[in-house]
Amino acid sequence: MRGAIAFTAGGEERTIRFSTNAMCRYQDMSGETLMQAVGALQKTPDDMVRQRRLFSAGVAGLSEEEAGDIMDELGLMEAADLIGRAFDAAFPAPEPVTADAAGNGKGKPAKSGGAKAS
Structure with a gap:
């Protein structure tokens, strides 16, 4: 699955x-968007309610309580790292545009699909 970060917890992959x-799911649970949550966590990284909700939303099928238990098993630093890695995978940095892709005139000209005029 694109953007999925694998981990093992509770004996399960x-x-x-x-x-x-x-x-x-996150927005339904919290009333805020994922981007609002990330911005808020940058200001208050110790907001465990928000972190647990993010973890619960990111791992389909987990209640918030189950998410908290898994976070305890993994350790809070590892759980936070998984959230960060999953967020990075969901929103990767755009690929830099090369000079040829930007159309600097050095690339091969596009082929004409039409008939040549005589």
Whole structure:
């Protein structure tokens, strides 16, 4: 799955992923968007309620209580790292545009699909 970060907890292989459905789950649970949550966590990184909700939303099928138990098993630093990695995977930095892709005139000209005029 694109953007999924694998981890093991409770003897099970799991993934955390901030898909469209996960972002909607988070917003339904919290009343704020995923981007608002990330901004708020930058100001208050010790907001455990928000971190647990993010983890719960990112791992489909977990209640908030189950998410908290898994976070305790993993350790809070590892859980926070998984959230960060999943967020980075969901919103990767755009690829830099090369000079040829930007159309600097050094690339090959586009082929004409039409007939040549005589």
